[in-house]
Amino acid sequence: MNLDAKDRQLLSLLQKDCRASNADLAEQVGMSTSACWRRIRAFEEAGLIAGYGARLRPEKLGLAFHAIVHVQLTRHDPAHLKRFIEAMSSRDEVEECYATTGSADYHMRVRCTDIDAYNRFMEDFLFPLAAVSSAQTNVILRNIKS
CATH class of the missing domain: 1.10.10.10 (Winged helix-like DNA-binding domain superfamily/Winged helix DNA-binding domain)
Structure with a gap:
């Protein structure tokens, strides 16, 4: 078009x-x-317009912690990748997840209520995934442009 x-x-x-x-x-x-x-x-x-929706203010919903997480995988076989992708898709904390080139395999935008909730997300959910080798977190201090 x-x-x-x-x-x-x-x-x-x-x-x-x-x-x-x-x-x-x-x-x-x-x-x-x-x-x-x-x-x-x-x-x-x-198909230019994918849908219509409301932009929410996460901090007003109690989601004060915001980070970009860079994930490296140890295993890239189809079964582990499928489980990883399904796991990312199933979690509300994961707002966006991208497969990328570069040093990290995936980049995620994650929101949680606070640092403790984020720590539980990492320890109870992300790190136990068999395909995950490591993750680096960059905490977002403020939003410049969305």
């Missing part, structure tokens, strides 16, 4: 506030409400 400047502006506005009314979006982009609605529908049908 080829995107023009209005398409990009519309997508940007939707990312900032997906609850904005079609009329407001159309006015900001400078098009009719029906044309705006058709473009958004086309974005959805083309």
Whole structure:
């Protein structure tokens, strides 16, 4: 799908506030409400828009501890990788998990209530996984851009 400047502006506005009314979006982009609605529908049908949701404030939910965890694996065979991936997908503490190149095999963004909860997550969940060799934690001090 080829995107023009209005398409990009519309997508940007939707990312900032997906609850904005079609009329407001159309006015900001400078098009009719029906044309705006058709473009958004086309974005959805083309798969450009994966879904709509609410951005939560984790600290207001009691999730004050935030870290990036770099995980190195000892075993890369399919069975261990599958268990590792399933384990990461099953835990609420793991907000994001990426397989990457470089010195670490996986990078995760983890949130917990506090350092004690994070320590339990590491000792009771991550380290017992057979594929995990080591993990390095970088505590996030403040969010610059999300």
